[in-house]
Structures are given as structure tokens and as C-alpha cells.
Amino acid sequence: MLFVWDDTCKTGIVEIDQDHKGLVNLINDLYEAMQDGSGGALLLPIFSALKHYTEMHFAKEERYMLRCDAPDQEKHIQEHELMVAKLADLEKRHRNGEAAISLQALTFLRDWLKNHICVVDKAMTAQPKDKGNAQGE
Ligand SMILES: [Fe+2]
Ligand SMILES: [Fe+2]
Known part of the structure; x- marks a missing residue:
């Protein structure tokens, strides 16, 4: 297991x-697929699932942040955008055969x-005005 969930x-x-x-x-799942000796055939479908x-x-x-007027939304959204771009780039390069999804990338x-x-x-x-459910109306 590469990522152990921490309740804190x-x-x-x-x-x-x-x-x-x-x-x-x-x-x-990606980590296991990397090690199972199948040559990484499952990597791309799992990676695509992770991206979606x-x-x-x-x-x-x-949506939750907007509804709850959470602090530092702009910075948070920027972090999300950077990660989405990173995942898209990794997927594209793997699909094109330019680079494998490596253990380094996964780490x-x-x-x-x-x-x-x-x-x-x-x-x-931590301090939202309204702790509603995440889905919103
Ligand atoms: Fe987030
Ligand atoms: Fe999150």
C-alpha cells in the first residue's frame, strides 16, 4: 500500500x-497495478478513473466552498487547477507513449x-458559515 489513510x-x-x-x-490501485507483473496494462484505465x-x-x-463562503477559495481553486493540469499532462504523455506512469509520478x-x-x-x-452537505441544491 502506497497511501495509508489517516483519520486525522x-x-x-x-x-x-x-x-x-x-x-x-x-x-x-495504481500502485498495485504497477507491481502485478502485467506490464502496466491496467495503468491507463485506472489513471483515467483517478483523473475523472x-x-x-x-x-x-x-461548490461547497462557494455555498459556505469558505476562506481562501481562490488559492484553493488554483491548487485544484494545477493538479488537474498535471493529471491531464501525465495521461497525455502516457497515452502517447512518451513516458510511463512512474513510481516517482505516483509518489x-x-x-x-x-x-x-x-x-x-x-x-x-474549519470555519464555514454553514456546514451543509457537499452536494448542494
Ligand atoms: Fe481541495
Ligand atoms: Fe479534497
Whole structure:
């Protein structure tokens, strides 16, 4: 397992915490696919799933931030945009055969995600005006 979920990183918003665990699972799935000796055939589909899941999750968080008037929204959204661009670039290069999805890239994703969840996402829910559900109306 490359990414061990840490309960101290919970935001307290059930839907967001569930998404985070989903992201952690996908990173671990990628890590396993990398090691299972199948030559990485499963890497691209799992990576694409991770990319879609991340985009869906970021959009959900951004709706939540807007509704709750969370602090530092602009900076938070910028971080999301950078990660979406990074994932798109990695996927494109892998698809074009320019670069493999390496352990180094996966470790970067894990570290980024861990820091983002435990610092930025936690701060988002620290003092919202309204702790509603993440989905919104
Ligand atoms: Fe998040
Ligand atoms: Fe976030």
C-alpha cells in the first residue's frame, strides 16, 4: 500500500471524506497495478478513473466552498487547477507513449494529495458559515 489513510485528515464533511478515501484507494490501485507483473496494462484505465474522480471531487468541493463562503477559495481553486493540469499532462504523455506512469509520478501524486487533504481541505471546513452537505441544491 502506497497511501495509508489517516483519520486525522478527516474534514468532517461525510461526502468529502468519502471522496478522499476513494482517491486514496485509486492511488493504491495504481500502485498495485504497477507491481502485478502485467506490464502496466491496467495503468491507463485506472489513471483515467483517478483523473475523472479527481475532477468530479474538485468540482464538488468548489461548490461547497462557494455555498459556505469558505476562506481562501481562490488559492484553493488554483491548487485544484494545477493538479488537474498535471493529471491531464501525465495521461497525455502516457497515452502517447512518451513516458510511463512512474513510481516517482505516483509518489508525487500521493504526497500532493496528502498535503492538500490534510492542510488545504481541512482548512476549508474549519470555519464555514454553514456546514451543509457537499452536494448542494
Ligand atoms: Fe479534497
Ligand atoms: Fe481541495
